Amino acid sequence: MGxxxxxxxxxxxxxxxxxxxxxxxxxxxxxxxxxYKATIxxxxxxxxxxxxxxxxxxxxxxxxxxxxxxxNYLPISIFTAVGAxxxxxxxxxxxxxxx
Numbered sequence: 001m002g003x004x005x006x007x008x009x010x011x012x013x014x015x016x017x018x019x020x021x022x023x024x025x026x027x028x029x030x031x032x033x034x035x036y037k038a039t040i041x042x043x044x045x046x047x048x049x050x051x052x053x054x055x056x057x058x059x060x061x062x063x064x065x066x067x068x069x070x071x072n073y074l075p076i077s078i079f080t081a082v083g084a085x086x087x088x089x090x091x092x093x094x095x096x097x098x099x
Contacts, residue, residue, distance in 0.1 A: 005075070005076050009078045009081075016081045016085050020088075055098075058091075059088075059091040062087060063083035063084060064083045066083050067080040
């Protein structure tokens, strides 16, 4: 059972890295496309990145911390990655709703 849970933890870590890489690539492609179409200015891009970071950073950190607390008390060590992913999703949702 322990080997299976270790496998799930490694798979979860790989999944979080893959989603993060995909999100970064999509954001980069979107910014390049908007610059190519010349529909946005440099200050607009910088302000969007700062505002997005204000929504994502605290929530991702908070949920990763809560997941780390669960990791300390439970034998499964996947909650930090799952918590960070949940925080990322919640932060994106809030950013889309309030911005």
